[in-house]
Amino acid sequence: MAERDRPTEGRAGRLRAGYGAAPWHLLLVTAVIVLAGWVALRLAQEATFGRMLLWFVGAVIAHDLVLFPVYASADRALRAVARDRVTLLNYLRVPALGTALLFLVYSPGILRWGETTHEAATGLTQRPYLVRWVVLSAALFLLSGLAYLLRRRQASRQRSESA
Amino acid sequence: MPVSRPGPSDSGTRASEVDGYGAPRRLWRGLAQHRPPGVDAVERSWRSPLRGPWLTAVYGSVLLVALPLVIITGLLDYAAYGPQFDQAFPTNVGWLRLPAFDWPTRPSWLFRVTQGLHVTLGIVLVPVVLGKLWSVLPKLFDWPPARSLAQVLERLTLLLLVGGILFQIATGLLNIQYSYVFGFDFYTAHYFGAWIFTGAFVAHVIIKFPRLVTALRSRPLGAELRTPREATRPEPPDPDGLVAAEPGPATVSRRGAVGLVGGGALLLAVLTVGQSLDGPLRRTALLLPRGRQPGTGPNGFPVNRTVAAAGVRPEQTDASWRLTLRGGGRTVTLDRPALLAMAQHTAALPISCVEGWSTRQTWTGVRLRDLAALAGVADPASARVSSLEQAGLFRTAVLAANQVLDPDSLLALRVNGVDLAPDHGYPARVIVPALPGVHCTKWVAEIDFRGRADG
Structure with missing residues (x-):
């Protein structure tokens, strides 16, 4: 955005100064809000509109004010445990994030939300997912642990060679 | 005393310019000066030296390329259901109706590709979306929350953007795992949710594109990906306030941050793509319903509705x-x-x-x-x-x-x-x-x- 030394003049300039951005900005954001408003009005006739709205706003709250603080605090705790051992910290972070990501994406199966609909659709139960997630997560930690040990051994060998 | 942040807003002479205070100035200035308790503490608590325009722009450009594909394939899936016969759900969509055309029968794998891309890409982008949101999260707690009507309206569209993408991801993930805990019609919610998100996405891209280009140009990608953790320094303070005011030492390089998100995307891709493959590779979709076969023999392929x-x-x-x-x-x-x-x-x-x-x-x-x-x-x-x-x-x-x-x-x-x-x-x-x-x-x-x- 261009910065000017003198205040802009004319009607567009006054709009820009009062509104805080260029006229096209006003047009654009108004269009987006009108579209969303139109959709909301249309959906307001649905019996389940309240639930949809709750999920829409709830998703933002769940991410910004629950998920983020939780993972940020978990990371802070992990850093406190690892202290100055940054390499160890990262070899813990990676499998922990992998485990959490898998849970986040595949939780409906892992937690068996929707046993009947799942079985009606597929003819199969949701039983295996929890065990598979645990095994996959364990494998992530195991692989990371092995990689960490290998790296430490290499580092100590290099140190003894250079000594 | 407010924590000062470089940028046009702090230079009073240009207060009426873009990013400055709009009318009524007294209101916006007053808001800025009345910092509620805790705001400064929150601002100081952002410690990651990785947050900054460059990293946000990297995640953003991945989404800029991939999300249109998800949107287009999603709309094509709707078209494949045959809206002209009132059998695409939701049926009554007003002027959000797509142009009518007969869904082709060739190539025979057309729908296999459109729905496969829509769902697989939608899953694979989850870590990118999370990474992008992580990189801009301090903005949520910015004080003042707005300096002009323009910023109020733009923040409202950001609520639609973030709510939209999270809503689409959540409903989509639940639907493909046959879990209908949300208690509303999936088709209606996902179709209209897509339009809300798409509108906000287009506006966000138009508004932020110049920022994205500037940020990407500020640090050559190749050099950044060769920089180890020890040499990783915070970006210079930016007008958007993404860079932490008091950054701590780096525990991960920018290469690491990009790799972490990329690795997460790869992990999800490996565990999802099997749903679209035949043969032994189908089993690699370990955590999804369609990685499993209901039986063996000529009829042992996935069933939809028993x-x-x-x-x-x-x-x-x-x-x-x-x-x-x-x-x-x-x-x-x-x-x-x-x-x-x-x-x-x-x-x-x-x-x-x-x-x-x-x-x-x-x-x-x-x-x-x-x-x-x-x-x-x-x-x-x-x-x-x-x-x-x-x-x-x-x-x-x-x-x-x-x-x-x-x-x-x-x-x-x-x-x-x-x-x-x-x-x-x-x-x-x-x-x-x-x-x-x-x-x-x-x-x-x-x-x-x-x-x-x-x-």
Whole structure:
């Protein structure tokens, strides 16, 4: 955005100064809000509109004010445990994030939300997912642990060679 | 004393310019000066030296390229359901209606690709979305929350953007895992949610694109990806306030941050793509319903809606079963031996579901166009296929003319050399190239061919 030394003049300039951005900005954001408003009005006739709205706003709250603080605090705790051992910290972070990501994406199966609909659709139960997630997560930690040990051994060998 | 942040807002002489205070100035300035307790503490608590325009722009450009693909393939999936026959859900969409066109039957893997891309890419982008949100999260706690009406409105569109993407991800992930805990109609919510998100996404791209270009140019990608953790320094303070005021030492390089998100995306890709593959690789979708086969043998491929769930009873599908063909005032009734005595055609066609899975099988049966001719409608405009099912959204499906007339469009009686299993639609099911799986009606009872003159 261009910065000017003198205040802009004319009607567009006054709009820009009062509104805080260029006229096209006003047009654009108004269009987006009108579209969303139109959709909301249309959906307001649905019996389940309240639930949809709750999920829409709830998703933002769940991410910004629950998920983020939780993972940020978990990371802070992990850093406190690892202290100055940054390499160890990262070899813990990676499998922990992998485990959490898998849970986040595949939780409906892992937690068996929707046993009947799942079985009606597929003819199969949701039983295996929890065990598979645990095994996959364990494998992530195991692989990371092995990689960490290998790296430490290499580092100590290099140190003894250079000594 | 407010924590000062570089940028036009702090230079009073240009206060009326972009990013400065709008009218009424006293209101916005007053808001900025009345910092509620805790705001400074929150601002100081952002410690990551990685946050900054460059990292945000890297995640942003991945989304800029990939999200349009997800949006377009999603809309194509809607079009594939046949909105012109009122069988794409939601049916009543006002002026958010797509231009009407006949969904093609060629290439036969068309729907396999559109729905596969939509779902797989949607899953794979989850870590990118999370990374992008992490990189801009301090903005949520910015004080003042706005300096002008422009910023108020823009922040409102950001609520639509973030709410939109999270809503689409959540409903999509639940739907493909057959979990309907949200308690509203998935199709309605996901379709309208997509429009809200798309509108906000387009506006966000238009507003932020110059910032994205500047940020990407500020640090060459190659050099940044070669910088180890020890040499990783915070970006210079930016006007958007993404860079931490008091950054701590780096525990991960920018290469590491990009790699972490990329690795997460790769992990999800490896665990998802199997839903669209045949053979032993299907099992790699370890945590998804369609990585599993319901059995072995020629009928051992994934089922969508079991015969038990459809409520089709065995006595409806035994030797007393008859297929009714209607067209131009004529009614023809056929039993299964009569159908098997007609000219049989074999085609290898995918069955693809909008839930992101597909499988290619070899189907044998009677061509739909032969049945149309038998019913006296050699040049049909459409055909309505009805199932033995008594209830359900997909009890009937309308096929367009091109879908009836394609030489590979079948009323399948057999699959992979054996009779269809009850779960796959015995005694007979429809299979049409590039048609969504739910419209490949199972347990067919009746086909009503409509001629051109019938309208």
